[in-house]
Amino acid sequence: MIRSLVPTTVSRSAGAEVACSSGLRTRGSTPLRFGRADNLGAVQELASIISERHNKRKSNSMPELLKPDLYAQEGTTSAPGYPSLKGARCAHCGFVFFPRQAYGCEVCGQAGDRLHPIALSGSGTLIASAEVHMHSNGATSGRTDVKALVAPFTIGMIKLDDGPTIRTILVEVNERNLKPGHRMVSHFIEVGSGPRRVLDIRFAPAS
Ligand SMILES: [Zn+2]
Structure with a gap:
């Protein structure tokens, strides 16, 4: 069985949360395409928040x-x-x-x-x-x-x-x-x- 990594689909839902899905699919199934965000600015903002939280966690845990x-x-x-x-x-x-x-x-x-x-x-x-x-x-x-x-x-x-x-x-x-x-x-x-x-x-x- 050949596996391939499908692209991540990004969409915006209520509360400015972004649902991300990724996984494996087998050959023959319906290919997924990159989703287009409803609001690219909101996605970028969320990515920034996630990155900031990640860095904050890192700085808190690893002085x-x-x-x-x-x-x-x-x-x-x-x-x-x-x-x-x-x-x-x-x-x-x-x-x-x-x-x-x-x-x-x-x-x-x-x-x-x-x-x-x-x-x-x-x-x-x-x-x-x-x-x-x-x-x-x-x-x-x-x-x-x-x-x-x-x-x-x-x-x-x-x-x-x-x-x-x-x-x-x-x-x-x-x-x-x-x-x-x-x-x-x-x-x-x-x-x-x-x-x-x-x-x-x-x-x-x-x-
Ligand atoms: Zn000595």
Whole structure:
């Protein structure tokens, strides 16, 4: 049996909904022809709405990570609710580092496949913090669809539970009450300035 795809018939019905039919037919049956829309403008408008909804759904369900090389949405088994950081472990000496790099282990010099990618938990302990009052606004990402980082904001050094010490932007903090030793966890915040959701990582006090 030979199958062929029949053209789609488009027609306009009440409520500006468009019924579309497509399917397969066998040879010998009455061929279908392209239907002509009663109102081509309405069809185009509907197609536009469908496309817009599709894009909106896409942007809602699949936010873009600003720096996907550095972190991931998935947590780890020890901190499942918090975004993880993309680090690596040296298979030779066990040194854990962040971010991932291929130059070699800074402790023993091993490189290549001796450096294993691992996910680092988004949890750690605050070592120090500082409030930034002057900053070159907009220099953080170089993208026009991402909000500029505007001072004042707080940066912190955090020793991750998995080893490395990182420097990151803190949120939900009161600089006066912030003390070394505070437990901190990772969060995503929305940094996009356009219709698309763009997420970047921050650290906040653990509740
Ligand atoms: Zn090493």
